[in-house]
Amino acid sequence: MTEKEKKKKAARTPMPEQAPEVRRRNFLEVPTGYTEEMAVAEAQRCLQCKNPGCVKGCPVNVDIPGFIKLIAERNFTEAIRHIWSTNSLPAVCGRVCPQENQCEGLCVLGKKGDPVAIGNLERFAADWEREHGTGALPPKQPSTGKRVAVVGSGPSGLTVAGDLIAKGHDVTVFEAFHKAGGVLVYGIPEFRLPKAIVANEVNFLERLGVKVECNAVVGRTVSLDELFEEGYDAIYLGVGAGLPRFMNIPGENLIGILSANEYLTRANLMKAYKFPEVDTPIPHGKNVVVLGAGNVAMDSARTAMRLGADSVRIVYRRSRAEMPARAAEIHHAEEEGIEFFLLTTPTRYLGNEKGRLTGMECLKMELGEPDASGRRRPVPIDGSEFQIECDLCIVAVGSGANPLLTSSTEGLKLNKWGYIIADEETGKTTKKGVWAGGDIVTGAATVILAMGAGRKAADSIHKYLTFGW
Amino acid sequence: MFKIIRREEMSQGNVILNEIEAPKIAAKAKPGQFVILKANEEGERIPLTMADTDPAKGTITIIYMVVGKSTALFKSLKVGDGFQDVIGPLGKPTHIEKVGTVVCVGGGTGVAVLYPITRAMKQAGNRVVAIIGSRSKDLLIMEDMMRAASDELIVCTDDGSYGHHGFVTDQLKVVMEREKVDQAVCIGPVPMMKFCSKLTKEYDVPTLVSLNPIMVDGTGMCGGCRVTVGGQTKFGCVDGPEFDGHQVDYDELMMRLQAYCEDEKRCYERFRTLHAAG
Ligand SMILES: Cc1cc2nc3c(=O)[nH]c(=O)nc-3n(C[C@H](O)[C@H](O)[C@H](O)COP(=O)(O)OP(=O)(O)OC[C@H]3O[C@@H](n4cnc5c(N)ncnc54)[C@H](O)[C@@H]3O)c2cc1C
Ligand SMILES: Cc1cc2nc3c(=O)[nH]c(=O)nc-3n(C[C@H](O)[C@H](O)[C@H](O)COP(=O)(O)OP(=O)(O)OC[C@H]3O[C@@H](n4cnc5c(N)ncnc54)[C@H](O)[C@@H]3O)c2cc1C
Ligand code: SF4
Ligand code: SF4
Ligand code: FES
Numbered sequence: 001m002t003e004k005e006k007k008k009k010a011a012r013t014p015m016p017e018q019a020p021e022v023r024r025r026n027f028l029e030v031p032t033g034y035t036e037e038m039a040v041a042e043a044q045r046c047l048q049c050k051n052p053g054c055v056k057g058c059p060v061n062v063d064i065p066g067f068i069k070l071i072a073e074r075n076f077t078e079a080i081r082h083i084w085s086t087n088s089l090p091a092v093c094g095r096v097c098p099q100e101n102q103c104e105g106l107c108v109l110g111k112k113g114d115p116v117a118i119g120n121l122e123r124f125a126a127d128w129e130r131e132h133g134t135g136a137l138p139p140k141q142p143s144t145g146k147r148v149a150v151v152g153s154g155p156s157g158l159t160v161a162g163d164l165i166a167k168g169h170d171v172t173v174f175e176a177f178h179k180a181g182g183v184l185v186y187g188i189p190e191f192r193l194p195k196a197i198v199a200n201e202v203n204f205l206e207r208l209g210v211k212v213e214c215n216a217v218v219g220r221t222v223s224l225d226e227l228f229e230e231g232y233d234a235i236y237l238g239v240g241a242g243l244p245r246f247m248n249i250p251g252e253n254l255i256g257i258l259s260a261n262e263y264l265t266r267a268n269l270m271k272a273y274k275f276p277e278v279d280t281p282i283p284h285g286k287n288v289v290v291l292g293a294g295n296v297a298m299d300s301a302r303t304a305m306r307l308g309a310d311s312v313r314i315v316y317r318r319s320r321a322e323m324p325a326r327a328a329e330i331h332h333a334e335e336e337g338i339e340f341f342l343l344t345t346p347t348r349y350l351g352n353e354k355g356r357l358t359g360m361e362c363l364k365m366e367l368g369e370p371d372a373s374g375r376r377r378p379v380p381i382d383g384s385e386f387q388i389e390c391d392l393c394i395v396a397v398g399s400g401a402n403p404l405l406t407s408s409t410e411g412l413k414l415n416k417w418g419y420i421i422a423d424e425e426t427g428k429t430t431k432k433g434v435w436a437g438g439d440i441v442t443g444a445a446t447v448i449l450a451m452g453a454g455r456k457a458a459d460s461i462h463k464y465l466t467f468g469w
Numbered sequence: 470m471f472k473i474i475r476r477e478e479m480s481q482g483n484v485i486l487n488e489i490e491a492p493k494i495a496a497k498a499k500p501g502q503f504v505i506l507k508a509n510e511e512g513e514r515i516p517l518t519m520a521d522t523d524p525a526k527g528t529i530t531i532i533y534m535v536v537g538k539s540t541a542l543f544k545s546l547k548v549g550d551g552f553q554d555v556i557g558p559l560g561k562p563t564h565i566e567k568v569g570t571v572v573c574v575g576g577g578t579g580v581a582v583l584y585p586i587t588r589a590m591k592q593a594g595n596r597v598v599a600i601i602g603s604r605s606k607d608l609l610i611m612e613d614m615m616r617a618a619s620d621e622l623i624v625c626t627d628d629g630s631y632g633h634h635g636f637v638t639d640q641l642k643v644v645m646e647r648e649k650v651d652q653a654v655c656i657g658p659v660p661m662m663k664f665c666s667k668l669t670k671e672y673d674v675p676t677l678v679s680l681n682p683i684m685v686d687g688t689g690m691c692g693g694c695r696v697t698v699g700g701q702t703k704f705g706c707v708d709g710p711e712f713d714g715h716q717v718d719y720d721e722l723m724m725r726l727q728a729y730c731e732d733e734k735r736c737y738e739r740f741r742t743l744h745a746a747g
Contacts, residue, residue: 176556176686176688177686178507178514178553178554178556214554215554215555215556216493217556217557217559217688220497220557220558220559220688221493221494221497221556221557221558222493222497242688242689242690243689243690244690244691244692246692246702252695252702253695253697253702253721253725255724255725255727255728256728258692258693259691259692259693261690261691261692262685262691262692262693265685265686265690265691266685270513270514270685271511275732275736276732276735276736276739277511278511278512278513279511279512279513279538279539279542279736280513280514280685281729281732281733281736283728283729354724354727355721355724355725355727402688402689402690403689404688404689404707
């Protein structure tokens with residue numbers, strides 16, 4: 001057997017995980033990470049393709065064969081520096097990217113067998129640096145004296161901040177919440193992305209000189225025009241898609257129906273799973289229903305299970321093939337005992353005399369003609385009504401553009417859904433000196449796309465600060 | 470940290486005033502707006518209206534009733550201590566306009582929320598009649614400030630220990646019978662706002678109320694503060710906190726305020742035990 005054939009045959013190195021029956025009741029991270037030996041073994045599977053598909057699949061074009069080669073050579077210090085040149089949050093991306101649709105989806109080994117575990121290796125390199133690294137800061141350009149305000153501390157804002165501080169600009173991040181990190185701190189749960197990792201990334205930026213101002217609701221505490229008056233030369237808007245969507249069906253304001261944003265914010269940002277050691281309460285459902293089947297829905301369902309639910313059900317109007325969540329999380333959710341009610345849609349909520357949720361009525365659906373998104377449209381089956389008993393319902397059917405900032409800012413053009421119109425290549429908005437990117441431009445998407453948009457905007461901002469608009 | 474520079478106890482220690490250093494918020498705040506405060510790392514995010522602001526000094530003033538764990542924790546803070554987080558100004562400011570005669574009705578700590586609105590209504594050139602009430606004399610707050618902020622102040626107590634004997638609604642009725650009222654502003658416990666609104670509707674007087682649903686972020690991202698107004702769902706924190714009193718579904722609001730009552734009791738008990746143990 002040639003070296004190449006051997007590699008094709010070698011099995012993908014699985015990442016150790018907490019057993020489902022244990023982890024379904026705790027908030028510790030589910031996959032526990034590669035050892036050095038595992039990482040090296042997995043890295044050796046990579047064929048080092050000349051024209052690698054994996055890189056094309058990564059929205060920020062991480063040099064995947066390059067960093068994997070360094071891991072195979074046990075040069076972990078260089079591996080992480082290699083990744084940093086295109087991706088400033090590898091500990092996060094390695095954990096949460098939908099790799100099956102991105103890098104790993106286009107890995108040549110995936111054609112016949114399992115693709116290289118690129119995400120796991122990226123995570124390994126980042127974790128290794130955090131645990132064993134020198135902590136040495138990357139080089140920084142001399143100060144330019146230009147000031148940039150970044151609004152929102154999610155992945156896209158943090159990327160802009162990191163890129164521009166390295167280029168010598170003075171950067172301040174304004175965050176509405178009392179803690180920085182965006183969805184990474186308030187949305188994605190501890191068991192999938194430990195908050196210490198996000199805090200570490202933010203701290204890294206602060207050590208580089210980025211100022212982070214929390215409790216600053218831009219549009220209320222300070223306006224964009226006031227930021228310009230205060231002397232900022234450019235502003236980047238990375239405020240995310242923070243507007244919860246509800247179903248608009250009868251009974252929606254009963255006690256026990258929460259948006260996923262509220263439920264996850266209570267659990268993650270406010271650490272309500274530790275109540276009463278912390279002061280913020282969270283409803284503990286016995287029988288929980290989660291509406292939707294994206295990452296947000298999986299995170300809500302798995303949180304409910306960890307808070308002690310007897311049953312947790314995902315109700316989704318399309319079929320399994322259309323579930324938008326990461327494959328790994330759907331798998332994890334199933335292992336943890338979460339049930340799926342597919343091709344089902346709720347029609348109304350049922351409550352008791354105290355205004356508390358007791359159940360919901362649903363309709364069965366079947367798949368009809370393809371709709372605008374190319375997916376077959378679910379249509380209700382007449383007379384298929386049935387009831388589900390539940391005392392907690394988490395609504396995770398998507399989010400929209402929060403108008404708080406955009407409606408109070410003149411000169412910023414929005415599309416018909418309220419998202420900011422920005423140039424795809426540069427992130428420039430219709431307002432001079434203002435860029436935007438991430439979920440507030442594209443609608444709810446992914447961490448890596450938000451970071452990609454941030455990178456492009458940072459390049460454009462740098463050009464502007466150097467040469468003009 | 471947002472430092473407390475002045476602290477007063479009112480209403481037998483059940484109501485606390487804190488003046489807090491928060492220059493950015495003080496510079497921007499308008500009557501009717503609120504802040505969210507968090508005492509420490511483990512703390513809850515608690516919404517409180519700004520009863521006063523001093524942009525020159527860079528301070529805001531909050532007045533709150535001690536009803537549970539978080540407000541009890543706030544009460545334990547002394548001058549020189551501070552809040553870890555203060556966020557604001559949040560919510561829509563009150564629409565202040567010269568309309569003629571305005572009646573401002575406040576019950577309990579609602580008076581604190583009402584005070585800056587009353588003052589602004591008078592400054593805008595309105596004739597302002599203020600009515601404030603409490604259960605008994607020693608629970609009444611801000612009488613002198615309200616007197617200074619209005620053209621006429623009517624005080625009432627439920628038990629008759631001071632001022633008129635009876636509810637604020639009784640006096641509201643007296644005023645509406647006696648003269649033409651162009652606008653009412655009613656702020657206090659939900660049942661009080663409900664009954665005031667019912668009454669002003671009979672007299673066809675446009676009425677503003679300030680709602681206090683349970684909140685988390687205060688920026689429109691969670692929907693926890695949902696209230697039904699005119700048959701439509703609104704977010705209290707960004708669409709309000711003030712709404713047309715004739716359109717609000719008060720029963721739903723009262724119900725939703727009970728969402729966490731068992732947990733809250735448990736949390737407060739625990740705090741009291743720990744606090745007593747020192
Ligand atoms: C529960 C959940 C799970 C997810 N799971 C995944 C996953 O597994 N993989 C993946 O790739 N993606 C996932 N996503 C999507 C991903 O998190 C988002 O696409 C990404 O975070 C968007 O980044 P952003 O920087 O645009 O905005 P955000 O992360 O939303 O950050 C925006 C920040 O701006 C702040 N802000 C808003 N308004 C203001 C204002 N006026 N002033 C100041 N600050 C403001 C907000 O408080 C927030 O902190 C998930 C999303 C959620 C909600
Ligand atoms: C916009 C707004 C302005 C307010 N202004 C004032 C004010 O100026 N002075 C004042 O005394 N009170 C005000 N309140 C009410 C105040 O926020 C609550 O009394 C406080 O949150 C109680 O917290 P606790 O932990 O002490 O009591 P808990 O024991 O937790 O709760 C007691 C009751 O307070 C309500 N409550 C609990 N948590 C919250 C929360 N996160 N948000 C809102 N309500 C909650 C519930 O109805 C609960 O049953 C305001 C509320 C809102 C929404
Ligand atoms: S950033 Fe995401 S898509 Fe790109 S290589 Fe890493 S895990 Fe894959
Ligand atoms: S496509 Fe797969 S095998 Fe080829 S370089 Fe990328 S990771 Fe390695
Ligand atoms: S408090 Fe979260 S939307 Fe109003």
